[in-house]
Amino acid sequence: xxxxxxxxxxxxxxxxxxxxxxxxxxxxxxxxxxxxxxxxxxxxxxxxxxxxxxxxxxxxxxxxxxxxxxxxxxxxxxxxxxxxxxxxxxxxxxxxxxxxxxxxxxxxxxxxxxxxxxxxxxxxxxxxxxxxxxxxxxxxxxxxxxxxxxxxxxxxxxxxxxxxxxxxxxxxxxxxxxxxxxxxxxxxxxxxxxxxxxxxxxxxxxxx
Amino acid sequence: xxxxxxxxxxxxxxxxxxxxxxxxxxxxxxxxxxxxxxxxxxxxxxxxxxxxxxxxxxxxxxxxxxxxxxxxxxxxxxxxxxxxxxxxxxxxxxxxxxxxxxxxxxxxxxxxxxxxxxxxxxxxxxxxx
Numbered sequence: 270x271x272x273x274x275x276x277x278x279x280x281x282x283x284x285x286x287x288x289x290x291x292x293x294x295x296x297x298x299x300x301x302x303x304x305x306x307x308x309x310x311x312x313x314x315x316x317x318x319x320x321x322x323x324x325x326x327x328x329x330x331x332x333x334x335x336x337x338x339x340x341x342x343x344x345x346x347x348x349x350x351x352x353x354x355x356x357x358x359x360x361x362x363x364x365x366x367x368x369x370x371x372x373x374x375x376x377x378x379x380x381x382x383x384x385x386x387x388x389x390x391x392x393x394x395x396x397x398x399x400x401x402x403x404x405x406x407x408x409x410x411x412x413x414x415x416x417x418x419x420x421x422x423x424x425x426x427x428x429x430x431x432x433x434x435x436x437x438x439x440x441x442x443x444x445x446x447x448x449x450x451x452x453x454x455x456x457x458x459x460x461x462x463x464x465x466x467x468x469x470x471x472x473x474x475x476x477x
Numbered sequence: 478x479x480x481x482x483x484x485x486x487x488x489x490x491x492x493x494x495x496x497x498x499x500x501x502x503x504x505x506x507x508x509x510x511x512x513x514x515x516x517x518x519x520x521x522x523x524x525x526x527x528x529x530x531x532x533x534x535x536x537x538x539x540x541x542x543x544x545x546x547x548x549x550x551x552x553x554x555x556x557x558x559x560x561x562x563x564x565x566x567x568x569x570x571x572x573x574x575x576x577x578x579x580x581x582x583x584x585x586x587x588x589x590x591x592x593x594x595x596x597x598x599x600x601x602x603x604x605x606x
Contacts, residue, residue, distance in 0.1 A: 358532055359547025359587035360539055383536040390529050410595070412550045416532070419525040 288347040289336070290476050293396035295389065295417055298325040298355030298382075300404040301433035304459035305468075306334070306352040312465070313339050318352055324368040326382035328354045331392055341469045346476065353392060354385030356413055393420060398427045398476050405432035405440035405456060409448040418449070429475045432456045436463060485516070485589070485604070492521040492578045500527050504534050507584060511548055512538075516585035516602070521578040522552045531584075544588060551593040553581045553600060 294302040307317040319332050334350040360382050365375035393399075399421050403409055409432075421428050429452070432445040436458040446454045455471045457464040488510055495503045504527060510517050523531060528550075535548050583593055583600065592603040 356532065357547070358535060358550050360536070361546040361587065380540050383539045386536045387533050390533050393529075408594075412552060412593075413532075415552070416525065416528045416550075420529050423525045 290346060290348050291351060291395060291397045292348045292472075292476075293351045293353060293392065293399040294402055295353055295393070295399050295421075296355060296402040297404070297407075297411065297413055298357055299323075300355065300402045300407075301459045302355065302402045303328050303332075303352055305400070305402055305431060305433060305457070306332075306350055308459045308462065308465060309339070309350065310334055310337065313337055318350065324365060324370070324378075326355060326360070326365075326378060326385070328352060329378070329381040329385040330354065331385075331388050339469065339472075341473045344473060346473065351392060351396065353389040354382065356386050356389055356417060358413060360386075393426070394424065396421075396426055398429070400429050400431055400472070402431045402433050403445060405435050405442055405445055406437045409445045414448075418452070427475050428452055429471050430454045431468060433459055436461050486514070488515045488517050490517050490519045492519070495519075495521075500524070500530060503527060504531050507531065508534060508538065511584060511586045512542060512545065514586055514589060516583065516590060519582040519584065522554075522580040522582045528552075545586070547587040549583075549585050549587055549590040549593050549602075551583045551595055551600065553583070553595060 310318045332352045362375040362379035435456040442456040594601040
């Protein structure tokens, strides 16, 4: 990125009104980014944002929801929600065949998924705040998680970590907290709605 | 230095080999080795923006290079292993921005390396059958 573009972005961030905050949802595939974005949209707009699936890489394009007004403790903020495809270092179409997709369908999904990851990474610099969504039942120490958060830290973009799927038996919120002690970690279940109020509280603190 | 174990090749890449290269050439050099089905043990680590660039370039190659399914990547940081990753990250953000020779990076083709598991005292490469 050129020095001028970096400077323009910084100035834009400084002067952008707090009422149109670009909030990105980043993380590995199948962590529940779209489920959380859907939960927020359903809570405040009465409609969902995107489809979810047990098959990884259901979200293969960056999706937006403009002007989502969220109210918490008598304060209102307006967000532009940016749901991104899950980031990973590998994609094998044969993995999708194991979920029952036909070969051509699996290959198409793999191609779109690779393009989606590139798109996700390109959007990072436009975010004013990011929610990194992790699956609380999986090992948080993966290099992809570290790379994503390291990149956000280097750009000084505020980060909130959501440990999703705390309703699962294998979920280990303490492990996620131990991995990222410098960050606020909120354990939620986007599926059941558990602790979503705590998420809103943390989100308002993040962007205040 | 090349060490062969039952047909598996681990290639040690000293930091001096990439120190004077720009980001594009660094990543190209790494991916060239991985595309030859070798696992790289790199002295040091890439800058944070190079790590994301490596992911982007890897994604761009999947589908264009036959049988290439991506990479497995792990960085082992220097210092006390009991320090949580993000304490290391924040302590060493300057290092991460310019490259950190005291760390070690392992990068392998996903067609060979299924998973890299790490804990403070050991690193395990789970290989595909």
